[in-house]
Amino acid sequence: MLAQPPVPAPGPDRWPAIGKDDVYRPVVVRGHYRTGADTLVQAVTELGGGFWVMTPFDTDRDFTLLVNRGFVPADRRTGIAPSPAMQSIRGLLRLSEPGGAFLRTNDPAADRWYSRDIAAIAARRELGRVAPYFIDASDPRSGWPRGGLTVVRFRNSHLVYALTWFGLAALVAAMAWRVRRRV
Structure with missing residues (x-):
């Protein structure tokens, strides 16, 4: 999926159908950034x-979405305003990360963010109706913020599957032993 050419970012008519199969899909969208409405979400990167x-x-298709423009170190949080000019953004579609992080919850009132929770950020910034996903910008430029740092992780359930099947095998063996013992 990552090697596919970018498709237009899904509009409001497709929002209800967006799910886990869409994660990391390359997308492109045209429009302009809304200046003065950045949200900084704590992160640890390479x-x-x-x-x-x-x-x-x-967007030029009359909807708003959030773009993760990239990473900034804690000491470089100022002077990162985006250009309000019309532009195209390429990146990876990502689903909202509601709630917070491990042992930390987002605190919108204090403007403290530990996860990229689209609904909470949109409510805090009074953005109105916003796409239920965000885009990780894939522009790995040398300045700040620095995009292109998305870590792609697909769910790996092999250990769970193995433990389930070994557990079922042990249960069958125990039941067979019990039946044989009664005979």
């Missing part, structure tokens, strides 16, 4: 600790 910069993007 570049160290800092923040993801989530910025509302008003």
Whole structure:
């Protein structure tokens, strides 16, 4: 999926059908950033600790979505305003991350964010109706914020499957032993 050419970002008519099969789908969207509405979400990347910069993007198709413009170190949080000019954004579609992180919950009132929770960020920034997904920008430029740092992880349930089948095999063996013992 990652090697596929980007498709247009899903519009409001497709939002109800977006699910786990759409994660990491390359997308492209045209529009402009809404300045002064950045949300900084705590992050740890290969570049160290800092923040993801989530910025509302008003598309030319009359809907708004959040774009993860990339990572900034904690000491570089100022001077990162996006250009309000019309532009195209390429990136990977990602689903909302509601709630927070391990042992940390988002605190919208204090503007403290530990996960990229689209609904909570949209409510806090009074963005109105926003796409239920965000885009991880794939622009690995040298300045800040630095995009292209998405870590692609697909769910691996092999251990769960193995434990289930070994457990079932042990249960069958125990039941067979019990039946044989009674005979």
